[in-house]
Amino acid sequence: MTQAQFQESANTEARGTAPADRHWRDYFTFNTDHKVIGIQYLVTTFIFYLIGGVMATLVRTELATPDSDFVPPELYNSLFTVHATVMIFLWIVPAGAGFANFLIPLMIGAKDMAFPRLNAIAFWLIPVGGVLLLSSFLVGAPQAGWTSYPPLSLVTAQAGEEIWILSVLILGTSSILGAVNFAVTIFTMRVPSMGLNDMPLFCWAMIATSALTLIATPVLAAALILLSFDLLAGTAFFNPTGNGDPIVYQHLFWFYSHPAVYIMIMPFFGVISEVLPVHSRKPIFGYLAIAYSSLAISFLGLIVWAHHMFTSGTPGWLRMFFMITTMIIAVPTGIKIFSWLATIWGGKLRLVSAMLFGMGFISTFVLGGITGIMVASVPFDIHVHDTYFVVAHLHYVLFGGSVFGIYAAFYHWFPKMTGRMINEFWGRVHFVLTYVGFTVTFLPMHALGMQGMPRRVAMYDPKFTTINVICTVGAYMLAVSTIPFIINVIWSWRYGPKAGDNPWQALSLEWMTTSPPPIENFEGVPVLATGPYDYGMEKIQNTGERLRLKLRENATRNAQKTGIPIAEAQASTFLGRTATLVAPESEVNVDSPADESQDGE
Amino acid sequence: MQIPAIDPAKTALNYHHEGEVEAHGVEHPDHRMLGVIVFLCAEGMIFFGMFAAYLIYRAMAPAWPPEGTPDRELLLPGINTVILIASSFVIHNADTAIKKNDAAGMRNWLLVTIAMGAVFLFGQVYEYAHLEFGLTTNLYASCFYVLTAFHGLHVTLGVLLMVAVVWRSRAEGHYSSEHHFGIEATEIYWHFVDVIWIVLFLLLYIL
Numbered sequence: 001m002t003q004a005q006f007q008e009s010a011n012t013e014a015r016g017t018a019p020a021d022r023h024w025r026d027y028f029t030f031n032t033d034h035k036v037i038g039i040q041y042l043v044t045t046f047i048f049y050l051i052g053g054v055m056a057t058l059v060r061t062e063l064a065t066p067d068s069d070f071v072p073p074e075l076y077n078s079l080f081t082v083h084a085t086v087m088i089f090l091w092i093v094p095a096g097a098g099f100a101n102f103l104i105p106l107m108i109g110a111k112d113m114a115f116p117r118l119n120a121i122a123f124w125l126i127p128v129g130g131v132l133l134l135s136s137f138l139v140g141a142p143q144a145g146w147t148s149y150p151p152l153s154l155v156t157a158q159a160g161e162e163i164w165i166l167s168v169l170i171l172g173t174s175s176i177l178g179a180v181n182f183a184v185t186i187f188t189m190r191v192p193s194m195g196l197n198d199m200p201l202f203c204w205a206m207i208a209t210s211a212l213t214l215i216a217t218p219v220l221a222a223a224l225i226l227l228s229f230d231l232l233a234g235t236a237f238f239n240p241t242g243n244g245d246p247i248v249y250q251h252l253f254w255f256y257s258h259p260a261v262y263i264m265i266m267p268f269f270g271v272i273s274e275v276l277p278v279h280s281r282k283p284i285f286g287y288l289a290i291a292y293s294s295l296a297i298s299f300l301g302l303i304v305w306a307h308h309m310f311t312s313g314t315p316g317w318l319r320m321f322f323m324i325t326t327m328i329i330a331v332p333t334g335i336k337i338f339s340w341l342a343t344i345w346g347g348k349l350r351l352v353s354a355m356l357f358g359m360g361f362i363s364t365f366v367l368g369g370i371t372g373i374m375v376a377s378v379p380f381d382i383h384v385h386d387t388y389f390v391v392a393h394l395h396y397v398l399f400g401g402s403v404f405g406i407y408a409a410f411y412h413w414f415p416k417m418t419g420r421m422i423n424e425f426w427g428r429v430h431f432v433l434t435y436v437g438f439t440v441t442f443l444p445m446h447a448l449g450m451q452g453m454p455r456r457v458a459m460y461d462p463k464f465t466t467i468n469v470i471c472t473v474g475a476y477m478l479a480v481s482t483i484p485f486i487i488n489v490i491w492s493w494r495y496g497p498k499a500g501d502n503p504w505q506a507l508s509l510e511w512m513t514t515s516p517p518p519i520e521n522f523e524g525v526p527v528l529a530t531g532p533y534d535y536g537m538e539k540i541q542n543t544g545e546r547l548r549l550k551l552r553e554n555a556t557r558n559a560q561k562t563g564i565p566i567a568e569a570q571a572s573t574f575l576g577r578t579a580t581l582v583a584p585e586s587e588v589n590v591d592s593p594a595d596e597s598q599d600g601e
Numbered sequence: 602m603q604i605p606a607i608d609p610a611k612t613a614l615n616y617h618h619e620g621e622v623e624a625h626g627v628e629h630p631d632h633r634m635l636g637v638i639v640f641l642c643a644e645g646m647i648f649f650g651m652f653a654a655y656l657i658y659r660a661m662a663p664a665w666p667p668e669g670t671p672d673r674e675l676l677l678p679g680i681n682t683v684i685l686i687a688s689s690f691v692i693h694n695a696d697t698a699i700k701k702n703d704a705a706g707m708r709n710w711l712l713v714t715i716a717m718g719a720v721f722l723f724g725q726v727y728e729y730a731h732l733e734f735g736l737t738t739n740l741y742a743s744c745f746y747v748l749t750a751f752h753g754l755h756v757t758l759g760v761l762l763m764v765a766v767v768w769r770s771r772a773e774g775h776y777s778s779e780h781h782f783g784i785e786a787t788e789i790y791w792h793f794v795d796v797i798w799i800v801l802f803l804l805l806y807i808l
Contacts, residue, residue: 114632180639188632214643222650226747233736235743237654243740245661248654255650 032116038102052086060475068458078141096267106510109191109526114184122177129170136163150238179213193554205270208294220256254305262301268405279355280347286339293332326376353427357408364400389449420496426488433481440474508532666741671733688717
């Protein structure tokens with residue numbers, strides 16, 4: 001299916017006018033073009049999403065009845081373990097990296113990433129790690145949960161556990177290499193006229209994400225190397241029978257894995273900051289507040305890890321520290337949420353699929369954030385520790401947050417990536433199915449957790465049956481919801497109407513080149529005429545002298561720094577584009593593709 | 602836009618895709634070095650994680666090293682430490698030489714550094730062979746072997762990097778006062794390995 005997707009995209013591109021267009025074969029090669037790598041990332045991770053989704057469906061099927069009657073207990077343990085690992089390390093984290101790969105050079109006006117070959121290496125580690133992880137089913141997959149707490153992980157499914165460690169090390173290496181690349185690219189490759197505070201917010205989000213990745217992921221590697229020695233060489237770092245200390249593992253593990261939740265959500269904070277202003281046709285509210293709150297979240301995210309360990313014998317004074325710092329994270333997060341709401345407020349909303357997923361993101365993520373504050377408070381956490389309340393909370397944040405963000409980004413940048421409009425009708429169907437399925441699956445889990453149903457069990461008290469059946473029905477709905485999405489993507493990639501350069505009339509740089517962008521992204525050095533979010537602002541509406549002055553100033557800066565004189569013609573091309581871009585009131589006819597597709601199907 | 606001529610020395614180390622373009626023709630003199638430094642910070646965090654585990658074990662243990670751990674010989678690791686620290690100065694000479702376009706001098710200084718790195722590694726293996734405790738003797742021993750071996754792996758990688766530089770420098774004019782990023786990166790890496798060793802030596806042997 002994806003193969004067809006690749007081929008079709010390639011055919012589309014091959015028909016383009018630019019001589020340097022991509023051929024479909026490029027998508028199967030060790031290519032160093034960031035756009036090819038970005039799409040490789042996205043398609044690969046989506047395949048892993050489907051694999052992880054199948055596992056989740058199997059887990060929910062088992063849980064439809066109180067007895068352990070659908071899969072053997074060991075397999076059940078393996079399924080939820082690998083499901084979590086796949087979804088975290090092979091779907092959400094690399095999908096964020098995929099969008100970053102595609103978008104960052106376009107957004108900052110660069111020709112490619114700073115280290116294109118490193119970029120290719122970082123991508124190709126993903127399928128290697130993923131296939132390795134799935135191969136553990138051949139020898140008995142890991143059963144200790146994605147946290148792999150010793151001593152449990154030292155005694156169950158040891159071969160599978162070691163494979164798990166290796167594949168997570170490989171995937172961690174991939175994300176470290178990616179983060180090096182993003183950070184260096186953003187700091188050194190911007191067009192001369194773009195200061196840090198002129199960057200799109202997605203780039204800010206990726207700076208914060210890269211910082212977290214670089215600081216936290218290596219510590220996980222340290223923990224896994226030590227765990228590996230315990231498994232293979234008989235040392236006792238984490239093995240209480242040899243004076244080792246399992247709590248040390250928990251500290252090292254959560255030093256990575258708490259920041260990891262921000263590694264997973266932060267890129268999509270950036271995505272939402274792009275999607276909402278474009279489809280509200282309003283400037284973003286509080287650019288600097290959103291940008292710097294990402295950095296604040298990064299910093300705070302690094303010092304709260306022990307809130308996962310309130311029941312691990314953490315002393316009271318330490319619990320208090322971690323409870324307070326955890327709750328403080330709500331402040332920068334709240335700044336973002338309120339800024340987004342203020343962005344939508346009074347905007348001329350364009351309710352396309354991307355916008356729907358963006359608004360779905362806000363609603364579900366707020367709920368997930370509120371339950372996050374609840375579990376951050378020690379007494380409540382002790383009550384719901386390792387129950388379905390935690391499962392509900394983390395899925396609200398990671399599914400209702402990250403996955404909705406991924407979908408929003410998919411729909412928003414689909415025209416740029418493929419040069420085609422995606423079918424909005426089926427996009428909306430996809431959104432409704434996902435949102436309802438999501439709510440039916442995960443909302444009742446809060447109740448399950450409050451009543452005390454433990455997570456990670458195959459058998460449970462029959463009194464929980466009704467709610468579990470509801471959750472299982474929701475899970476099937478979620479499984480079904482991906483079908484319109486896949487068909488829609490493939491169909492639109494092949495037959496969708498041409499998108500043009502800038503179908504959403506956005507102002508950030510990636511929309512100022514053709515769709516799909518040519519191999520080196522821009523002809524010459526792009527010149528910033530406006531900020532990325534200056535919809536309808538006075539200086540833009542006045543498209544006369546003021547804009548011309550701004551453009552000339554930026555062009556002069558470019559010329560001074562690059563030594564390349566900006567031709568009059570080029571400047572006026574940009575001026576012309578900008579002038580058409582900055583008409584915020586004009587309508588985009590997004591409904592027509594939907595109508596056509598209905599006829600087509 | 603003007604596309605700069607392809608410089609063979611630069612192509613060998615090319616960092617722009619397909620080696621064809623400078624990004625915009627804008628000079629980004631620092632971005633490769635920034636990449637190396639950022640990567641080394643991440644590397645440092647792996648060691649930080651292991652040091653943190655070690656320090657927790659140490660803080661929680663009633664006696665450290667645990668009772669019954671044989672005394673450690675300080676002479677050999679002491680000599681090793683001196684060699685490694687000295688080699689950091691030696692490799693700096695290689696960098697200075699190439700900045701004066703002295704490729705032969707650079708190669709010689711690098712060969713000296715390689716030799717010193719090799720002596721360090723042999724010293725470490727010799728020490729392993731003569732220690733009276735094994736990997737699983739107790740928590741201290743496990744930490745000792747895993748940390749020093751992990752550092753030794755980095756030393757090995759550094760030696761291989763230098764060998765690669767020397768091997769590539771056989772081509773006339775491959776490195777010059779203009780193009781010597783490979784040497785600078787290797788030097789920074791080697792200093793990093795050195796600094797980690799000093800911390801490690803203090804933690805495992807002295808304190």
